[in-house]
Amino acid sequence: MSDKMMVIVNKTTGHVLAAATRRSEPETAAAIEDLVDDGLEINDPESGDRWLTVDPEQMEVKVVDYDENVLIRPRAYQLQDDVPVLLALSISTISLSSSELSISFTFPTGETPPIWIQLENGARDERIVLTEAAATAAPHKFAQQFNVGNAYEILALVGFNTPLTTKLTVS
Amino acid sequence: MTIERPIFYEEQILAPADLTADVEHARGQMARHTRYHHLWGIATGLELTGEDKSTTEGKSYKEITLGVGLAVDAWGREIVLEAAETLDPELFIELNVFTGKDDWHPVFLMGAEKDPTSAPLDLGSCDDDSVNRKLESAEVTFGRPGDEVEIEEQPAAGVADGPGDGGWKILLGFVKFDDDLDLFTDVTDSSEGTGRRYVGVRADEIEAQSGKLTIRSRPSDQTGTPLLVMDESDGGKLQFGLQASGGGITPVFTVDSKGNVTAEGTVSGLLTSGTLVESGVAFDGMMIPLPVGITDDEVADGKVVLHIHVSLHTVKRPSGTLGHVTVALPVECRVDGRRVHCRVAEVSFNPAIGNASYFPAPCDYTILAYVPSAEEAT
Numbered sequence: 001m002s003d004k005m006m007v008i009v010n011k012t013t014g015h016v017l018a019a020a021t022r023r024s025e026p027e028t029a030a031a032i033e034d035l036v037d038d039g040l041e042i043n044d045p046e047s048g049d050r051w052l053t054v055d056p057e058q059m060e061v062k063v064v065d066y067d068e069n070v071l072i073r074p075r076a077y078q079l080q081d082d083v084p085v086l087l088a089l090s091i092s093t094i095s096l097s098s099s100e101l102s103i104s105f106t107f108p109t110g111e112t113p114p115i116w117i118q119l120e121n122g123a124r125d126e127r128i129v130l131t132e133a134a135a136t137a138a139p140h141k142f143a144q145q146f147n148v149g150n151a152y153e154i155l156a157l158v159g160f161n162t163p164l165t166t167k168l169t170v171s
Numbered sequence: 172m173t174i175e176r177p178i179f180y181e182e183q184i185l186a187p188a189d190l191t192a193d194v195e196h197a198r199g200q201m202a203r204h205t206r207y208h209h210l211w212g213i214a215t216g217l218e219l220t221g222e223d224k225s226t227t228e229g230k231s232y233k234e235i236t237l238g239v240g241l242a243v244d245a246w247g248r249e250i251v252l253e254a255a256e257t258l259d260p261e262l263f264i265e266l267n268v269f270t271g272k273d274d275w276h277p278v279f280l281m282g283a284e285k286d287p288t289s290a291p292l293d294l295g296s297c298d299d300d301s302v303n304r305k306l307e308s309a310e311v312t313f314g315r316p317g318d319e320v321e322i323e324e325q326p327a328a329g330v331a332d333g334p335g336d337g338g339w340k341i342l343l344g345f346v347k348f349d350d351d352l353d354l355f356t357d358v359t360d361s362s363e364g365t366g367r368r369y370v371g372v373r374a375d376e377i378e379a380q381s382g383k384l385t386i387r388s389r390p391s392d393q394t395g396t397p398l399l400v401m402d403e404s405d406g407g408k409l410q411f412g413l414q415a416s417g418g419g420i421t422p423v424f425t426v427d428s429k430g431n432v433t434a435e436g437t438v439s440g441l442l443t444s445g446t447l448v449e450s451g452v453a454f455d456g457m458m459i460p461l462p463v464g465i466t467d468d469e470v471a472d473g474k475v476v477l478h479i480h481v482s483l484h485t486v487k488r489p490s491g492t493l494g495h496v497t498v499a500l501p502v503e504c505r506v507d508g509r510r511v512h513c514r515v516a517e518v519s520f521n522p523a524i525g526n527a528s529y530f531p532a533p534c535d536y537t538i539l540a541y542v543p544s545a546e547e548a549t
Contacts, residue, residue, distance in 0.1 A: 008457065
């Protein structure tokens with residue numbers, strides 16, 4: 001077993017979304033398309049149904065030191081200076097209205113965490129990605145038009161916080 | 172057309188035309204050899220270099236110099252630049268080729284046939300035909316961006332022609348020009364994949380005499396550059412590698428005369444028949460990586476058949492007091508094509524903890540890529 005592994009991370013926030021190893025060339029990062037094809041599927045863990053798909057352009061592959069804990073629960077980690085760090089904070093709330101998305105979270109004093117949120121509707125024909133390089137205060141609001149009654153599957157990534165997957169209807 | 176060669180006889184009175192015909196015969200023969208046995212381009216030198224300068228107002232520009240060297244044009248004409256020459260911004264302006272400050276404008280060299288300049292009080296004949304020398308000179312010219320791709324479309328020589336009067340353009344590099352300063356600001360050897368062209372050979376057969384034939388991408392004093400060697404020592408071998416000091420080879424790939432192949436790296440891209448294997452761990456939602464050297468297109472085209480086995484990646488869990496131990500039960504562990512679907516339900520033996528929790532999980536995989544032999548494929 002090599003002492004290296006590959007992690008698939010979100011380019012904006014550094015959140016680890018998946019991890020993998022391979023016997024051949026274990027210390028060389030594979031191309032992102034080789035590992036996710038047209039996207040990484042985030043599945044509903046309870047039903048196994050596809051929740052949403054993250055485009056390859058939103059992610060990159062990094063090689064890090066092998067860590068069994070990262071391999072088992074990659075989404076509990078964020079790369080900080082290319083080292084996986086276990087996340088301790090959780091996103092408090094996220095809500096949708098016809099004109100905005102609002103998200104509340106905490107983060108260490110003095111930090112400016114990046115935000116990356118993907119929304120996908122049930123028909124899979126609408127995929128929205130919202131990003132903010134550095135949030136300065138919570139709750140953070142994104143001005144965005146949504147149709148009342150529409151339902152979205154959401155993956156929210158905020159620095160220092162564990163990922164949040166949820167389903168919301170615009171009210 | 173017949174090529175005419177002058178001959179002479181005893182006590183012949185030689186006219187200027189006889190002597191000129193003798194010289195022209197040799198020039199024509201040399202030009203035809205150069206033209207049809209070799210490929211035109213730069214033979215040595217003729218490098219464009221830029222020196223940083225400032226105007227009196229403190230604006231930066233570059234003084235660009237063309238170094239000495241020799242080139243051969245497509246007519247077989249030798250073009251010699253025996254003294255370095257500074258590129259003239261006035262000529263650039265006069266040619267009206269400027270298209271923009273950020274555009275790379277090609278710089279060309281051409282051979283030119285000129286009469287020598289007579290001194291004002293020359294004591295030669297007043298007859299205009301009395302010039303008894305021709306200057307085979309070199310001229311620099313500029314083009315508009317894109318002119319360099321039309322370089323092969325210049326008028327070609329007839330098969331019996333001599334070196335002509337010059338005018339064939341040879342690309343030396345590119346310059347940028349500032350039309351506010353009326354000066355050059357940058358220089359480069361190539362732009363958008365088009366660059367300097369060097370002389371070559373036309374040959375269907377190359378025969379060495381030492382028992383070793385070497386093809387180099389750079390001169391022999393440039394170590395670390397690729398070269399190919401066909402060597403009759405050790406029974407005969409073909410080697411590819413990088414140039415070592417002294418012009419020798421550090422081989423990375425060798426084929427001997429018995430067909431034995433020695434490679435320092437990995438052989439990829441196949442497609443030789445057989446099976447390639449990859450194994451490791453992959454997480455829910457991603458693709459099982461293909462073995463190195465196998466592509467999606469080869470799989471899609473049916474040139475490679477994949478066999479994939481996955482099983483839940485299990486880990487050693489911390490032991491606990493009976494009643495507090497949590498176990499991960501596989502709910503799903505399969506592949507759809509190469510896409511992993513792997514989930515676990517974590518269940519506690521402690522009834523107080525309640526229902527199972529579901530998580531995406533990693534799987535151990537083994538993927539075999541089978542390449543049928545040519546016989547099987549047909």
